Amino acid sequence: xxQPFIHLAGVRKSYRRxxxxxxxxxxxxxxxxxxxLVSLVGPSGCGKSTLLKVLAGLLPHDGGEAKIGSSEHPFxxxxxxxxxxxxxxxxxxxxxxxxxxLPAEILGLPQKESSERARGLLALVGxxxxxxxxxxxxxxxxxxxxxxxxxxxxxxxLVLMDEPFGALDALTREKMxxxxxxxxxxxxxxxxxxxxxxxxxVFLGSRVVVLxxxxxxxxxxxxxxxxxxxxxxxxxxxxxxxxxxxxYKLLGME
Amino acid sequence: MTETAQRYVLAIVAHLALLLAxxxxxxxxxxxxxxxxxxxxxxxxxxxxxxxxxxxxxxxATEIFGGYFLALAGGVALALAFTWSKTMEAFFxxxxxxxxxxxxxxxxxxxxxxxxxxxFPNTIMAFSICVFPILLTTARGLREVEPELLDLVRSLxxxxxxLFTKIQLPGSLPYIFAGxxxxxxLAVAGAIVGEFLGSDxxxxxxxxxxxxxxxxxxxxxxxxxxxxxxxxxxxxxxxxERLLVVKDARVE
Numbered sequence: 001x002x003q004p005f006i007h008l009a010g011v012r013k014s015y016r017r018x019x020x021x022x023x024x025x026x027x028x029x030x031x032x033x034x035x036x037l038v039s040l041v042g043p044s045g046c047g048k049s050t051l052l053k054v055l056a057g058l059l060p061h062d063g064g065e066a067k068i069g070s071s072e073h074p075f076x077x078x079x080x081x082x083x084x085x086x087x088x089x090x091x092x093x094x095x096x097x098x099x100x101x102l103p104a105e106i107l108g109l110p111q112k113e114s115s116e117r118a119r120g121l122l123a124l125v126g127x128x129x130x131x132x133x134x135x136x137x138x139x140x141x142x143x144x145x146x147x148x149x150x151x152x153x154x155x156x157x158l159v160l161m162d163e164p165f166g167a168l169d170a171l172t173r174e175k176m177x178x179x180x181x182x183x184x185x186x187x188x189x190x191x192x193x194x195x196x197x198x199x200x201x202v203f204l205g206s207r208v209v210v211l212x213x214x215x216x217x218x219x220x221x222x223x224x225x226x227x228x229x230x231x232x233x234x235x236x237x238x239x240x241x242x243x244x245x246x247x248y249k250l251l252g253m254e
Numbered sequence: 255m256t257e258t259a260q261r262y263v264l265a266i267v268a269h270l271a272l273l274l275a276x277x278x279x280x281x282x283x284x285x286x287x288x289x290x291x292x293x294x295x296x297x298x299x300x301x302x303x304x305x306x307x308x309x310x311x312x313x314x315a316t317e318i319f320g321g322y323f324l325a326l327a328g329g330v331a332l333a334l335a336f337t338w339s340k341t342m343e344a345f346f347x348x349x350x351x352x353x354x355x356x357x358x359x360x361x362x363x364x365x366x367x368x369x370x371x372x373x374f375p376n377t378i379m380a381f382s383i384c385v386f387p388i389l390l391t392t393a394r395g396l397r398e399v400e401p402e403l404l405d406l407v408r409s410l411x412x413x414x415x416x417l418f419t420k421i422q423l424p425g426s427l428p429y430i431f432a433g434x435x436x437x438x439x440l441a442v443a444g445a446i447v448g449e450f451l452g453s454d455x456x457x458x459x460x461x462x463x464x465x466x467x468x469x470x471x472x473x474x475x476x477x478x479x480x481x482x483x484x485x486x487x488x489x490x491x492x493x494x495e496r497l498l499v500v501k502d503a504r505v506e
Contacts, residue, residue: 081410093425
């Protein structure tokens with residue numbers, strides 16, 4: 001049997017605010033297989049972003065077990081994490097190619113190879129020809145594509161995405177969902193995708209982890225049995241509706 | 255004509271129009287020369303050899319540029335020091351904000367007591383008046399790093415130095431230039447006030463000398479020359495900003 005790439009068992013994380021202890025995550029338990037795209041869905045304040053930071057190694061967890069990597073897929077926490085945020089956060093003073101190269105520079109990867117790789121990734125995300133543009137010359141959706149290329153440039157095994165399409169308009173967002181699935185297929189990365197869009201979570205994920213707020217708690221974790229490549233008309237499938245209803249119910253919105 | 259070219263032409267026309275209005279006002283209004291000289295009379299003031307225009311220009315320019323670059327170096331260096339230590343920032347920043355409230359002009363008599371009069375104290379005057387805007391905007395620019403960008407660097411185990419050179423410093427450049435533009439205007443005022451308070455050379459000093467003899471054309475000329483020095487400094491700052499800061503990142 002294949003070993004999971006991410007193994008979380010009873011992971012807890014709390015913040016101390018003054019005298020009060022605020023529980024951000026209580027008992028996160030789920031596995032992610034290598035190459036899987038897992039959606040983490042829940043309302044704001046449910047600890048999704050905190051969990052992502054724990055996975056990125058930016059925050060220590062207080063309890064439970066969090067293991068990333070397996071014998072077949074070893075994980076180096078300093079160079080195997082790519083991150084995409086809600087805002088593209090491109091550096092305004094750098095051209096797109098140099099923006100994509102930032103992680104490679106920080107890691108001190110060889111310049112020439114990284115540069116070639118960055119060009120390839122820009123082509124992959126549909127930005128061929130924009131290498132020498134500045135961020136302000138690109139639309140919001142295009143900037144986010146560049147941010148995705150940046151998250152892939154150092155060839156990380158794990159890509160963490162924190163509501164990456166949350167700031168885009170609805171149509172661009174649907175388009176970016178399809179693009180992300182294509183990029184995921186081509187790049188073959190394990191992706192943890194945080195969102196509060198229920199339909200987005202179901203549409204993208206091979207598995208959905210549902211978190212609820214107040215107190216932060218893991219509510220469910222189930223595979224999405226819809227074939228890839230996914231198409232927009234799947235959103236009208238009965239099974240798609242069942243999945244979204246299941247999540248709505250868990251979030252107490254029914 | 256492109257929009258930019260049109261803007262340049264309009265700017266030049268506006269300046270010429272002011273000159274023309276000045277000329278017409280003096281010529282048609284029969285204004286006495288000691289109240290307001292004509293453009294021609296003002297220009298003629300340059301022919302007075304005993305006013306030592308070149309010496310005075312170079313002295314004033316030295317004070318302005320000297321004070322300005324001292325302030326630039328000192329302000330940026332202090333701001334950098336603050337970003338390396340939170341304690342230092344928490345200790346010094348409130349103090350500097352308070353010190354910034356001192357009207358620097360009021361320090362003039364003290365500066366003369368401490369440094370006598372001449373080029374050096376006037377340079378100090380220009381320095382003291384323009385160091386704060388540079389320091390405060392630079393410190394702000396260095397602080398303005400999106401927390402997620404910090405996460406990104408930390409997730410790659412980037413060093414403090416990498417964060418500084420790749421993100422903080424280039425990110426703060428637009429702010430530094432915003433402060434430099436404000437300071438460029440203040441530096442001129444600082445140097446001239448210094449010359450008014452006590453000096454034996456410079457355009458400000460010359461103005462006080464010719465005031466006694468009611469040589470208004472020379473005073474006009476001095477003001478124009480001071481303005482030109484200020485414009486030169488400001489122009490240099492703008493040129494460097496264009497060179498170093500990407501259009502979108504500029505802080506107006």
